[in-house]
Amino acid sequence: MSKVDLSVNLAGVRMKNPVVVASGTFGFGREYGQFYNLDELGGICCKGLTLHRREGNPPPRIAETPMGILNSVGLQNPGVDAFIEHELPELKKHDLAIIANISGNTPEEYGIMCEKLSAAGVDMIEVNISCPNVKAGGLAYGTKPELAAEVTKMAKTHSTVPVMVKLSPNVTDITEIARAVADAGADALSLINTLRGMRIDINTRRPILKMNTGGLSGPAVLPVAVRMVWEVACAVDLPILGMGGVAKGEDAAQLMLAGASAVAVGTACFADPYAPIKVRDGLGDIASAQGLDKVSDLTGGVLPW
């Protein structure tokens, strides 16, 4: 089989392959970096950062569901300054796109974090307006077009690197938010964040998660992700990082055909730490089998009825 060019360009950020690891599933790379060289990855969306350290939600934070996982971690993180001091230098030793993920309580907090992270030299900032597990900010920004636009503008004003806004699937019409964010100047979009869900222990009648509800990820959400990436790709002219349930090359190829320029692998790592590498290789094999010179030729190639 011929050698396929795996490199992609996401809003000006060049990556040697289209596989990124999804925020919140891969920490800052240290843990899975014990299993393989992080240079294998196209990029990393780092664990979500807030201006100040957060301890996150009380346990239990994890519940397994049919082909999925609910989580309510609640943005536990060391804070943006600790990330810049302790984690970023380690990541910079590797050849991969470093994408910092941020959540703020106010638009101003997003601005401060964007300034700090731009100065520190991350390759891209992923603006999380869609965390379902925190009360302040989080999802509220992701479900109201005017608030999403305000946060996007603030992030853009204070960033010198491309800004990618992460969209929530917990809305009636995701294209409405996508348009608002695009009009506000976002350089790229990432989707989907987790879908809100709940699981109940029928004997104790208690929800498994201490926060009662959490965010659903894993193969169960893949068709929702494919649909939403397709809808957003039809609605706005921005590059998309597609994610949601990707576990193998075929899943990634679906998201790319729907319109994604790159894909993120998340929950699949929990079962198989090597999942991102297998997705990358699987994508290459698919592109090769289809006679494509480069994997980026898949992007937007769906032939809808």
Place this chain on the structure above:
Amino acid sequence: MPIEQICTIVEAVKLNQYAYSFTLAVGDMVKKGGLKAGQFLHIACGEGLLLRRPISVCVCGEDEPEDTARIVFEVRGEGTRWLAQRQVGDKLNVLGPLGNGFSITPDDRLLLVGGGIGVPPLLGQAVYTAKKAAAVLGFRSADRAMLVEDYRECCEAVYLCSDDGSLGRHGFVDAQLKDILEQDKDFTAVLACGPKPMLKNVARVAAEYGVPCQVSLEERMACGVGACLGCAVQMADGSMKHVCKDGPVFDAKEVDWNV
């Protein structure tokens, strides 16, 4: 450093109606990886389940052609039900070694306190401190007892308790622990594993008699390596630690027992 290892089941024994003991060939995970009892293996349980199941190592040792590790588990749900159906010769996909294990030396005189499925991870500690340890083993009832003979072989003394009085002393392990410490406080550490309410009581008694106490905790876990921050435990200082990376063994003084 943890690795992914395909492990063959070399021995499979049903200990009672609920508990199974598997001995796995684990490559050179003991020799090279430094695997020790009290750490855990993260085991993939079939194709239909996304999450691996964390199972503590009961005892392990260097061996030829491969090192071996014994795990003991109860059937609690779908994953462990799948696991229980595996047989000698079957292969398991395992991540390990994971977690910290107990901090002890061979010279320690340990007081081991295990409840239910918390009994197995302490066996390796008794083996390590050859015949000097005392063990308090608690079970819901006699039909749930396990590993009692194994403990008798490698402990100085073994005390049995059951919730319903069908085996040994009628009552909880912390009452037995109190009686032992009342007679003899000359233990270097109390090591405990079991349900959280039991651990809370054990930690309180150990503190009362001034004996350092280490506890092995459980929490619903996803990645097993410290990346997802799922298996959080609240610490007395208000911070969150994680069973998979910071534990499963914690100093009892550090844990917030009031949540």
